Amino acid sequence: MKIFSAHQIYEADKFTIEKQQISSDELMERAATKLFEWIHSRLRGTSVNIQLFCGIGNNGGDGMALARILKENEYAIQVHVVNYSEKRSKDFLLNLERLKDRKVWPDFINSDSTFPEIAPNDIVVDALFGIGLNRSPDTWVGNLMKYINASKAFVLSVDIPSGLPMHRGPWDPSFVIRANYVLSFQVPKLVFFLPQTGIYVDQWEILDIGLDKEFLNKADTDFELIDREQMLSVYKPRPKFSHKGTYGHAVIVGGSYGKIGAVHLASRACLQSGAGLVTALVPQCGYLPLQTAVPEVMVLAKDREKELSNMEIPFKPTVVGVGMGLGVHEETVSAMGSLLKEVKSPMVIDADGLNIMPKHPEMLQEVPELSILTPHPKELERLVGPWKDDFEKLDKVKAFSQKHHVIIVIKGAHTITVFEEKGYVNTTGNPGMATAGSGDVLTGMITALIAQGYEPLHAATFGVYLHGLAGDMGASQKGYEALTASGILENIGNAYLNFLRPQEVEVKE
Numbered sequence: 147m148k149i150f151s152a153h154q155i156y157e158a159d160k161f162t163i164e165k166q167q168i169s170s171d172e173l174m175e176r177a178a179t180k181l182f183e184w185i186h187s188r189l190r191g192t193s194v195n196i197q198l199f200c201g202i203g204n205n206g207g208d209g210m211a212l213a214r215i216l217k218e219n220e221y222a223i224q225v226h227v228v229n230y231s232e233k234r235s236k237d238f239l240l241n242l243e244r245l246k247d248r249k250v251w252p253d254f255i256n257s258d259s260t261f262p263e264i265a266p267n268d269i270v271v272d273a274l275f276g277i278g279l280n281r282s283p284d285t286w287v288g289n290l291m292k293y294i295n296a297s298k299a300f301v302l303s304v305d306i307p308s309g310l311p312m313h314r315g316p317w318d319p320s321f322v323i324r325a326n327y328v329l330s331f332q333v334p335k336l337v338f339f340l341p342q343t344g345i346y347v348d349q350w351e352i353l354d355i356g357l358d359k360e361f362l363n364k365a366d367t368d369f370e371l372i373d374r375e376q377m378l379s380v381y382k383p384r385p386k387f388s389h390k391g392t393y394g395h396a397v398i399v400g401g402s403y404g405k406i407g408a409v410h411l412a413s414r415a416c417l418q419s420g421a422g423l424v425t426a427l428v429p430q431c432g433y434l435p436l437q438t439a440v441p442e443v444m445v446l447a448k449d450r451e452k453e454l455s456n457m458e459i460p461f462k463p464t465v466v467g468v469g470m471g472l473g474v475h476e477e478t479v480s481a482m483g484s485l486l487k488e489v490k491s492p493m494v495i496d497a498d499g500l501n502i503m504p505k506h507p508e509m510l511q512e513v514p515e516l517s518i519l520t521p522h523p524k525e526l527e528r529l530v531g532p533w534k535d536d537f538e539k540l541d542k543v544k545a546f547s548q549k550h551h552v553i554i555v556i557k558g559a560h561t562i563t564v565f566e567e568k569g570y571v572n573t574t575g576n577p578g579m580a581t582a583g584s585g586d587v588l589t590g591m592i593t594a595l596i597a598q599g600y601e602p603l604h605a606a607t608f609g610v611y612l613h614g615l616a617g618d619m620g621a622s623q624k625g626y627e628a629l630t631a632s633g634i635l636e637n638i639g640n641a642y643l644n645f646l647r648p649q650e651v652e653v654k655e
């Protein structure tokens with residue numbers, strides 16, 4: 147699913163109005179009707195007090211139109227117009243008049259007003275600002291947001307939590323509505339998925355307001371959501387007459403004394419994700435534990451006992467995954483330099499494989515094109531430098547990807563895979579996966595997919611998606627706290643099965 151910028155949404159809006167020959171207020175009416183249907187299907191006429199806080203633009207207009215439909219359906223409502231500007235939108239004014247025609251008189255909140263009381267059982271509809279927010283809300287408006295946040299009421303935001311801009315972090319993090327639920331029109335918004343702004347959104351859902359499908363399909367967006375449907379188009383079924391050679395020979399290079407477990411996890415994940423053959427290249431201390439624990443993995447133990455000083459591979463592997471538990475010993479660093487010179491096809495580079503790079507920038511030049519780098523936030527900062535907000539981070543990663551022609555997997559709650567100009571936002575996974583070794587499993591999985599012939603970008607997005615799904619299945623058995631990297635690994639098979647199972651189709655009433 148594509149993620150549109152504010153500008154693109156306004157364009158889609160304009161295009162739809164022209165093509166469908168409707169007026170802008172008809173589109174607003176559609177939006178408000180969808181909002182109403184969502185609320186009504188849950189409340190079914192329950193006598194609950196609904197307080198609508200409406201701005202003076204089109205987001206506020208949506209709120210006003212919703213208020214009217216709620217009133218027509220005999221819900222108890224109170225409408226507050228938050229008068230933050232004299233520049234009221236045409237459709238806001240139209241809906242204000244329509245509301246007055248129904249004998250509903252909103253109260254107007256200004257900078258010197260006392261805020262209305264909000265009871266714990268009330269529902270607050272937040273229609274202050276939508277995607278048009280372009281500067282910090284005034285202090286009194288920010289204080290109203292804080293006041294709403296401090297209430298115990300359930301907060302339902304229209305389109306986007308008010309106070310969140312579409313293109314940058316908030317000016318003041320306390321001047322943003324914390325939404326229990328966001329009903330977002332037509333397309334998801336990037337801010338829902340970023341660490342600094344996603345915290346304002348507990349749950350979100352898309353309401354289809356009938357924007358022109360052709361326009362939406364044609365549009366080229368900077369970001370996309372990675373979901374099951376899209377991954378199904380990437381998935382490569384295994385043909386009957388295949389053999390282990392069909393699925394490649396992956397080499398996992400890593401480990402040092404006390405950190406052989408990282409290679410163990412990555413190698414097993416690589417096998418369980420479908421690689422034909424897996425060889426682990428480790429220092430001597432890794433030989434016995436790996437041969438004992440994972441009989442399916444072949445082990446190449448190099449000369450040194452405690453760390454790798456030589457990463458020579460005596461055959462031509464399909465793909466190399468490197469870095470987990472490697473350490474940064476001087477000789478390991480130089481062995482890594484030689485490995486990068488040797489390998490010409492895309493690699494997967496993680497952990498210490500990445501930590502080595504910033505101190506040896508010449509190595510970055512040797513990284514094969516289309517390699518996949520999988521940094522966590524600290525490793526990423528070492529690679530691209532610090533950022534002031536998530537948007538600057540994404541810009542820096544895009545520039546880095548373009549410069550080095552590599553794929554970067556920014557690990558996080560919503561892992562984002564960046565390749566050149568574009569970011570792919572993952573939708574699977576959970577907080578239980580923030581645990582030791584989780585990244586080693588991911589590296590093994592992505593390596594396995596490349597071994598099987600997936601092109602690197604697909605290997606990265608599909609690997610991230612499956613890894614999250616395996617984590618979700620693990621968490622459903624054990625809960626977040628008890629989930630370990632082994633728990634993720636054990637669920638790779640279940641993740642594939644779940645992914646390939648035909649999904650139940652939701653029947654709409």
Ligand SMILES: NC(=O)C1=CN([C@@H]2O[C@H](COP(=O)(O)OP(=O)(O)OC[C@H]3O[C@@H](n4cnc5c(N)ncnc54)[C@H](OP(=O)(O)O)[C@@H]3O)[C@@H](O)[C@H]2O)[C@@H](O)CC1
Nearest residue numbers: 159174177203204205275276277278279280281282283305
């Ligand atoms: N396209 C769609 O799919 C549909 C969209 N719809 C709805 O429209 C919403 C977008 O509406 P919108 O453009 O009128 O902007 P909105 O967010 O209501 O802000 C209002 C105005 O406030 C101003 N302003 C900005 N920052 C400010 C600040 N800090 N303090 C004070 N003022 C500030 C700024 O105007 P300015 O003063 O800069 O000229 C801005 O224009 C969208 O989220 C959705 O709910 C639906 O109706 C149906 C179809």
Ligand SMILES: [K+]
Nearest residue numbers: 275304306308
């Ligand atoms: K809003």
